Amino acid sequence: MLKLPLLRREPPALEGSRVRLRAPRNSDFSAWSALRRESRGFLEPWEPRWAGDELDRSGWRRRMRRYHEDFEAGIAIAYLIFEKEAGRLVGGITLGNIRYGVAQSAQIGYWTGERHAGRGYMQDAVRTLVVHAFETMRLHRIEAACIPGNVRSIRVLEKAGFEREGLLRSYLRINGVWQDHYIYARVAGDPGPAPARREA
Template identity: 70%
Template sequence: MLALPFLRREFPALKGERVTLRVPMQGDFREWSTLRGESRAFLEPWEPRWTAEELDRATWRHRMHRYRDDYAQGLAIAFFIFERQSGKLAGGITLGNIRHGVSQSAHIGYWIGERYAGRGLMTESVKLLSRFAFDTLRLHRIEAACIPGNTRSIRVLEKAGFQREGLLRSYLRINGFWQDHYLYARIVDDEPSARTKD
């Protein structure tokens, strides 16, 4: 797949009222591994099973290569979420499975450190990334999948304007088990500041 022509090599940060989204950098390793490590019990029920090397530097380097490759091919854009007031890393959010042509869609996935949960930072991040997807990437539809028991994530998506569209049976292997997921989506027409139709 060709790289997206409108994406520059040096990607700008996305700035909201309380968060800044920017692409991960090599120097983020220590802060990322610390936050993920202390939040492990909080995150594990909602993520693919962690490996024994999950927080190792070698795994981090592999992750960074994947981020760069996916970005270069126009498949995904990964961001880290930083709290603007403190400048601290709070979590991550990715726009993945980017498709053009007749689809013009993508999928949002995210995680947040336990100490930052429940403060509205993820809701703002999802809204910020949604505006970017619609206005800059010119996408028409954004999807997100959520385990039915993940009430925090459901609240985030609904506050960010996503609508539940159905149930995906045995959709993703999460924490070692195939699990059902709700499918949420929002389309460009749902976005108040959305571009006018072409």
Template identity: 60%
Template sequence: MFQLPFFRRDLPALEGKRVRLRMPEREDYEEWATLRAESRAFLEPWEPRWTPDELSAASFRHRLQRSRHDYDQGTGVSFFLFEKAEGRLAGGLSLSNIRHGVAQSANIGYWMGERYAGHGLMLEALQLVIPFAFDRLRLHRLEAACIPSNARSMRLLEKAGFQREGLLRSYLRINGVWQDHHLYALIAGEHQQPSRRG
């Protein structure tokens, strides 16, 4: 079994000028549930269909267990994004499907609470996670998939240095419907000069 190249007790935390990233904890439940609930209409078009118990404490515990399992197995790292000024949860992002060997790649995904969207917080978070993925996890390639109508997400990826590589037809089932996605990718070494726009 492959282990991530840092000690299990050394849970990753990343800090920028305006954002702080750390792995989710059980104590985050109420803040997470509140932010997700108030942002539901904003998030649903871009996510898998929400289950009836989507925001329950049991569902959150299951997410936490899966996140820690993926971390222990070296297949994923999940972060909650906190804005530093008030210390409040603003969103989340994750590295999933981490592959080593000949691939050395991972998928990156993210979500943002509606009230925090459009303020550049996720761009700063990506600019923290990208070097973490390439330098600390020693990956070579990051991939992100984006629904063609999600102009905000496409702008974000392009500002972070990702390049569009093609169209993945009927790629993911989002909000109950199989959706085409644009494939974006960033290669190690391309992240040295991140865009400062936005």
């Protein structure tokens, strides 16, 4: 008797005005590693310390397993961000620490390749994912943590309607050093940008 292959569930693709978000696939490795490699100096000051095999296939396979496990467990959703017209990879965005019950909250994190920074892609990606989180996932609160010196990220969050709520001391270990972070949040029903978004 023939056995049908197991179908792996993945989050729905989302479309904003300028970007398309979809789950990472094995075939994305080359584009992902190339963009991360050329942007390493741009990204490292704002990220956890890179592993020794960060850009190798072994690191990619481990990352993919974690993405799938977290999605199946309902605690995180990872997306890659693609330019809508040309289809080029421009970065990544994750909705993590998803909680329901009395919290109905999650945290958003993101990165963009250096050559794509400052072009509005990330702002569109954040807005698109936030709309999906509120309207489809029925979350109530989305948080984002940002190092005070990360001016680009602060601009993205504030333009996407997030409000700064305070300072978290020695909050995350970034590039090997414990760093203070501003905490930003957006709550369902807050006034602010709400772009058209549809599942692709």
